[in-house]
Amino acid sequence: MRRMWFGFFRRKKKREKSRETACKRLESILERRRSVAVTEIVSKAEFEENSEKIRQRIVTWVSDAFEVGKERVKVEFEEHNGYIVIITNVLFE
Amino acid sequence: MAKVFVVTSGKGGVGKTTITANLGCTLAKFGEKVCVIDADIGLKNLDVVLGLENRVVYTLLDVVNGRVNAHEALVRHKQLRNLYLLAASQIATKEMISPEDMKAIVKELYPKFDYVLIDSPAGIERGFRNAVASADSVLIVTTPEVPAISDADRVIGLLENFGFAEKSMKVVLNRFKVKMVKAGDMLTREDVQSTLALEIIGVVPDSEDVIIATNKGLPVVLNGSVDVSKVFENIARRLKGEEVSIDEDLFRSSKTGIMALIKKLLGKKRG
Numbered sequence: 001m002r003r004m005w006f007g008f009f010r011r012k013k014k015r016e017k018s019r020e021t022a023c024k025r026l027e028s029i030l031e032r033r034r035s036v037a038v039t040e041i042v043s044k045a046e047f048e049e050n051s052e053k054i055r056q057r058i059v060t061w062v063s064d065a066f067e068v069g070k071e072r073v074k075v076e077f078e079e080h081n082g083y084i085v086i087i088t089n090v091l092f093e
Numbered sequence: 094m095a096k097v098f099v100v101t102s103g104k105g106g107v108g109k110t111t112i113t114a115n116l117g118c119t120l121a122k123f124g125e126k127v128c129v130i131d132a133d134i135g136l137k138n139l140d141v142v143l144g145l146e147n148r149v150v151y152t153l154l155d156v157v158n159g160r161v162n163a164h165e166a167l168v169r170h171k172q173l174r175n176l177y178l179l180a181a182s183q184i185a186t187k188e189m190i191s192p193e194d195m196k197a198i199v200k201e202l203y204p205k206f207d208y209v210l211i212d213s214p215a216g217i218e219r220g221f222r223n224a225v226a227s228a229d230s231v232l233i234v235t236t237p238e239v240p241a242i243s244d245a246d247r248v249i250g251l252l253e254n255f256g257f258a259e260k261s262m263k264v265v266l267n268r269f270k271v272k273m274v275k276a277g278d279m280l281t282r283e284d285v286q287s288t289l290a291l292e293i294i295g296v297v298p299d300s301e302d303v304i305i306a307t308n309k310g311l312p313v314v315l316n317g318s319v320d321v322s323k324v325f326e327n328i329a330r331r332l333k334g335e336e337v338s339i340d341e342d343l344f345r346s347s348k349t350g351i352m353a354l355i356k357k358l359l360g361k362k363r364g
Contacts, residue, residue, distance in 0.1 A: 017277030019284070022239050026280075026288055029243050041254065082188075082219040 047084060051077060058088060066090055095128070095203035098210050098332070099228035100265075102235060103244030105215030108267040109234050111303060113212040114142040114312045116232075119322075119329040121176035122314070125207040128167065130179045130198070132224035133214040134190060137181035143170065144310025145178055152182035157194045163201040172315060177206075187219045192226030199227035208332075217251055225252065230261040232294065236268045237280040242288055249289060263294035265328065270299045271343065282343070295328035296342040297321065 047054075055075045063070045072091040077084055100113045110133070117129040131139035134153065140146045151166035156179070163179065170176040179198070195211075203209055213224035225231065231252055235245040245264070252262060266285055273279035286293050302318035314322045327337045 019274075019277050019280055022280050023284055025239050026242060026284075029239070030246055030288065041256075082192075082222050 058086065062088055062090060066092070068092060095206040095209045096230065096332075097199055097203060097228045098208070098230050098232055099132075099213050099225050100210060100232045100234060101213035101221060101224060101248060102215060102233060102241070103217065103248035104235070104241045107234050107236050107241050108297070108303075109215075110138045110142050110212050111307065111312075112232070112234050112265055112267065112297070113210050114139060115314045115321075115325045116329060116332070117143075117176055117208075117210050118170075118173055118312045118314045119325040120208050120210075120332070121170070121173040123326075123329060123333075124175070125333075126175045126205070127208045127210065128177045128179060128202055128206045130202075130209065130211045131181035132195065132211050132220065134181045134185050134187050134220060134223075135183065136214065137183055139212050140168070140178060140180045141310065142307055142312060143178055145170065145180070146310075149178075149180040152180050152185075153198070154182040154185045154189060156198055157190055163198050164205070187214065187223065190223050192223050195223045196227045217248060221248075221251075225255060225257075230263070231257055232263055232265050233289075233291070234265045234267055235285065235289075237266060237270075237274075237285055242280070242285060246289060249291065259291065262291050264289055264291050266293055266296045268299040269296050269343075282339070293339060294331050295324060296339060297324050297328075298342075 055077075058075045059070050059073045062068075062073045062075075068090055074089040074091075076087045076089075078087060079085070100109050100116075102109050110131075113129055117127050121127045129139060129143075130153070131137050132153070133139070140149050145168050148168045148171075150168075151161045153166070155161050156163050156166050167177040167179055170178070179202070199209060199211075211224050211228060214220035233245050233248060233252075235241045249262060253259075264285065266282060269282070270279055274281050282293060282296055298321065300313070300318065300321050302316065302321055303313045306313035306316040306318070309316065314325050324342045327341050330337045
């Protein structure tokens with residue numbers, strides 16, 4: 001009974017409005033989002049022409065970054081929904 | 094030469110097609126020659142919203158395949174004689190059309206029109222790339238909800254990568270509920286603007302009239318809803334380069350009082 005009495009007069013905690021929650025969530029979603037790395041869009045023909053050069057540069061970069069031999073890095077290009085997806089596999093041991 | 098706008102969003106179901114149809118109708122009402130293109134291949138709806146689904150003979154795919162030219166595939170609106178639709182095909186897929194095809198179609202159309210509005214599909218895949226390929230400016234439609242704004246932000250990033258300048262991208266805030274904003278339960282126009290960091294070109298209030306109009310196959314601006322029509326008129330004026338304060342949009346939807354109540358009651362009876 002006493003608890004009920006005090007509970008009645010206790011200041012109610014202010015409920016957060018859903019707008020404030022939405023603002024916070026948006027901020028955290030957009031903060032976590034990685035920026036799009038694309039700086040230039042090339043035509044399909046240009047990509048096909050230079051695909052071997054691109055493959056070699058990726059292989060070199062990955063083998064340096066992970067300190068593995070170039071023969072252990074495999075790079076493949078696939079087209080998905082109009083975008084080129086670069087799949088890189090590294091065989092460590 | 095036409096001004097070419099693409100209406101896009103990222104998230105589906107935010108009202109791209111409704112905005113395209115109503116803006117097209119409003120611009121046509123202003124005497125502009127307008128062509129609306131449905132780039133949502135496979136899930137076309139623009140013809141349905143405009144009430145022209147039974148008049149479509151040729152589609153975008155017929156133009157791409159060279160069966161007819163772009164002008165022959167156009168459908169003229171029943172009431173607005175200077176509004177034309179280039180419909181999408183329901184049986185085709187987005188992969189059957191390339192960004193280069195869209196560019197060629199728009200290039201063929203734009204000398205004959207004042208405005209070309211392209212209704213983009215949801216998502217950021219091929220259909221989106223097709224739709225934006227030929228546009229000079231973008232209207233990004235969003236609702237004041239977290240998923241829609243988050244997707245709109247993603248789309249803005251992609252559009253920047255495609256070379257669109259900040260000036261050429263504008264936001265249309267759709268399904269805005271003044272009552273909820275006042276109660277602190279919906280994001281405000283300022284919240285959306287600061288998150289997306291782009292100019293808001295229009296705030297369209299949430300309205301039952303839009304649903305009624307869509308059911309009838311008549312865009313809401315032709316269906317007698319004064320408040321929503323006025324908002325679309327404001328947006329169309331801003332697209333034309335006129336200075337119309339954004340507060341005009343909100344003023345209409347925030348009206349309360351006895352007259353507004355009577356108007357609402359009368360409106361409901363009419364509907």
